[in-house]
Structures are given as C-alpha cells and as structure tokens.
Amino acid sequence: MTTLFFLLVGVALLVLALGIFLWAGKGRPSPPAAGGEAVSFREEMAEELGLFPATPPEAPAVPPREPELVLPQRYGVDRLVLMVRDPYWLYAYWEISATRQEEFNAAFGPRAWESTRPVLRVYDVTGVNFNGFNAVGYTDINIQEEADSWHIPVGQPNRSYCVDLGRKFPDGRFVTLLRSNVVTTPRSSLSECLDEEWMWIEELYRGLRFPYGVSSPMMAEEVRRRAEVFPVSISSPAFGPPAQEPGK
Template sequence: MDALRELAVKLGLRIHAKLKKEDLVTRLARAGRRVASKPARSAGAVGVSRRRGVRNPSLGRLAPSAKRRKKPAAAKATPARRIAAPTESPPQDAPLAVEVAHKFDLPRHPIPQGARSPHDHLGELPDAYGTGLLFLVARDPYWLYAAWDFTPSQMRAMRRAARHGEMRLRVDAGEGGALGICRDIALHPMARDWYFKVDHASTEYRGALGYWDAEGRFVVVARSAPTRTPPDAPSPRVEAHFATIPFGMSFRRLRKLVDARRRPGEAWMEAISRLQAEGRAFPFPVGAERPWSGEQAQRLTERIQAAAHDAPPSS
C-alpha cells in the first residue's frame, strides 16, 4: 500500500488517508493510461512575425518601418518535460492487473520433493474392506441400524449360494434371544446397511446376516454384538450436582486438588461437587448447595415425565 501511495505522489494524484486499495489501484491505472497516450511536446523554433509597413500618404505606397528588426535566430529546442510513469504501462483499454492473495490459497510454485508427505496420494478409499463384520446399534428406543462389511465380490458369491439369490438379516430380542426372532428382513442386492423398527424399548437385540441354502438351512455369515435400546422414559437419576470452578485456575492444578480425594469410578465433576458440599478447603471461594429432599426429587420426576408424555402434571 505504501508503494502505491508513493507512485500516486509521483504521478501528481491527490489521495487521502482513507482511500481504499482497490480505488487507489483504479486511479493509478487511469493515470498510467493518460501518461502513455499523451504525446510529447515537439521542440520547434519559435516563429517571429514581421512588422507590417506603414502607409505614407505623400508617397502613396507602403513604406517599410523606419527600423527593420533583425530576424532573431531560432530558439534552441528545449526538451519537453516528462512525468515519471510506471515501468510497464497497461494498455489503454486493459485494466491494471492486481494480484490479491487469500488466506487459504495454495502456493503456485512447485512444492519441493522432500517436503511432500508419503501419505499425500494413497488413492481412493474402497467401498468395503471385506472384514465380514456386522455392526448393530440402537438409534432410539424403537429403531435399530445395521451395517455389514463385505466386498461386492463376497456378496455376489453368497447370493449365488443362496436360494433365490437372497440375503437376509435376522434379529432376535431378549437376553440370549429369549424373546425369539423379531425381524427377518430380505435385503436389497446393493444394500450395505439397513434401518428397521423394533417393538420393545430397553431391550437387548442381536443381529445375524445370512441366507437360506438349497437344502433349507439358514447359513449365518456374520453375527453382531448385542445392543440395547434406550428406555422410553426419563432417566431415574434426578440428582443435580453444582460445582464452583474458578475461571483463572488451570485444569491441571484443579485435578491435583481433586484426584487425591476422588472415589473409584466417580466422575470428576461429581467429585468436585461432593467435596465442595462436604466443606473441603479449596484455594477459592465455594458456595455449597443444600442437597435436594426426597419430596423435591419426586416432584421433579413427575414434571419431567408429564412433559415427555404431553400430559398435565399432577398437583
């Protein structure tokens, strides 16, 4: 920006401090075109006009002037004054090219070979790795999601061995399959995952991927680990933990203060809240909260359940 201002001063442009860069560049471009198109002043001799004669009434003719002035010599040519212009003036109709750098632009120069990472060009990720795994997880209390990792060639081989060329996903419910098979889904030939609905919340489910062979046996090619759907009700835990954490204290120092008195399996924030409620000494002011009574916890549970089922709370 300073270089552009110096160039503007050389060209005789009037600029002010709040002039934007793009406006300054535009004015410099116009000034450069004017300088490039303006012809230089030619160095010629300065002409001197002769003085006309004066009419003499007695002679009836034009008499020359009493004193004839000598024709002065031609003035020496003085070179025209030139204004310093940019080294490379842009064409008259072409805008001034300005290169603007952006934050995330890639460099135009080639990257040295030694600076390249061996992980830059690993190729495209495959559609499947062929591990033969079946993944089953609960999306909500009544929906499950299943995905399997088989390559297209593995799936084609299994469909050729299957009766009617059909792969199936079977899901049983209950601990150890106590509730029996609840879903038997015929899969699309190009499917690699599936969403399906189940009947019970807070229930354990297992999946099996396979096919019926020509002899009428169900051949299992993959089994999933058990998964449990979440309950269709608010959590029974209604306790609330309040802890004071100073803004200026580092977590490393705060952890040293808590880890010595932290119980096995206790969450970090729960430990801080318990220690502050017990009146433990901390190097910062702590406002301990009184624990909730059983009646308060019961009323909070009723209100949460009523809001979840869109019903008015009991008085």
C-alpha cells in the first residue's frame, strides 16, 4: 500500500514536471497527453540533460539515469506466505485476488466485505498436524484494510505457527480467506533434550554470550549495540501453554 502511495506521488510529480516542461518547452512538439507516453517523455528529458554544460570536474558526476523499473503490484494469485525472522518474530505477506473478494460477497451478501474487518489469526500449532480446528491456541491481530504484509511478534522460540487471513463480522464470526504455510521459530537457547548417559561440557559456555553476527568488521559496531537483542516484552501475544506435550 505504501508502494502504491509512492507510485501516486511519483505520478503526481511526473504530471507536475510535465506541466513545467510544457511551459518551458519553447516550441517543442507537445508530448502526447496519454499516461502511457510518460516513458518517451522521460527519454526526451534524458537527452536534453546532455546539452547542459558539463558538471565541474571536482563534483562527482551522477551517472545517467536509466528508466525506472517497476515490478507488478499484484500477480492475481491468492497466497499467504509465512516466514521466520528470528525466534520471536514472523513475517507474513499476502495477495487476495478480486475473485476471492467476489466469492466472499457471493457467499455472505453483497455488503459482506465492507461490513467486516481484516484479521490475521495466528495459530500455535506446536506438536499438532494442523487441520484448522486443533490448534493449541490462537491470537487475532486486527490489521489495516490496505495492509499486504505484517511483522508478527509471536515471542516464542521453538514453536510452530500457522496464520489465517480472514474477515471478522461485527458479531465476532471469523471467516478464513487464506491460510499460510506452517513455520517453526528457531531455538534461542540450549536444547533441554539431553541424552542422559552423555556428559555435556557446558562449563565452557556458562555465562558466555555468543557474538552472533560478527561476520564482518562493519557489523561489529552493531553487534555491540544489540544489548536489548529482542523486544520480547513488547506486544507479544499471550499464547496459552500447550494443552499437551508436543507429540513426537
């Protein structure tokens, strides 16, 4: 959505620039007005720039700009993809096709979409083979209508999650539109699973903080500043404890 905003701002600027250009055009053939012609306009600009006196040698010259590359906003594919950022955070992105929206209205009434709110339902599916109904627990996150991605603070290492994107009716009824893949957050500590007959040389590690990410000298600075590490306490949804020991 933010990208769309910038795109709109970009178009607005382009129109503005076009206006200025026409005003200062000095008998140039007027560029066609259609939006699709914007590209040729940009090329003319680029040529004209070349006529300006060269920049003074001391100033690093700006390399000639190549045409802007614009990726599709949408692909017309219904999908909700869940990714792991770290032991405490997930990231989800999605796309809902117009067809899916129409199907929703067809099923729940022509004004159903407008009268519902978008919600991310984050299921804790640790230890279960999730079928939509057997989650250990879930948390709902109200999201903005325009959002197409979300950083989800789950706050729990070594647990499995699945996310539904759905619509919530005023009466609390939740209808799933898209379901994500299942992911598991990584551990943030030593495993509790010990093979009892083995000895662990843990005195080597007790109290030692591991300098994650000292992979380049440039990053060393950052590493020292990561005292807070993870904002675990901030808005972590409180998942209930597992109803049973994780199976298998």
